[in-house]
Amino acid sequence: MNLELDQDGLCLKPHQLLKVRRGIGHTLVCHSGFVWLTQYHDARDIVLGAGESFALDRSGLALVQALEQSAISIAPPVTRARAAAPAALRGPGAHALCCW
Numbered sequence: 001m002n003l004e005l006d007q008d009g010l011c012l013k014p015h016q017l018l019k020v021r022r023g024i025g026h027t028l029v030c031h032s033g034f035v036w037l038t039q040y041h042d043a044r045d046i047v048l049g050a051g052e053s054f055a056l057d058r059s060g061l062a063l064v065q066a067l068e069q070s071a072i073s074i075a076p077p078v079t080r081a082r083a084a085a086p087a088a089l090r091g092p093g094a095h096a097l098c099c100w
Contacts, residue, residue, distance in 0.1 A: 020074070027056070027077075028074050031070075034047060036065045037054065037064045039058040
């Protein structure tokens with residue numbers, strides 16, 4: 001995936017567009033606000049609200065657009081070893097992001 005985050009997530013302004021390349025397997029988490037996303041060769045329009053997530057399931061470009069001020073994060077794919085580990089050993093979970 002061609003995206004590096006320096007913080008725990010991203011704050012998007014209304015109508016701001018994020019391009020995610022080669023994100024298959026990554027999970028987009030909406031912490032606040034609403035975002036719309038679509039993927040290359042996918043007829044679905046997906047809208048996520050606060051507390052919702054979606055695992056990118058297509059190779060190629062995915063577009064994420066904030067419908068209002070929003071906070072998102074993108075989690076890497078879960079490996080078998082990580083999925084089987086107790087939650088306390090997986091590292092910090094999703095937590096609140098404040099964009100305003």
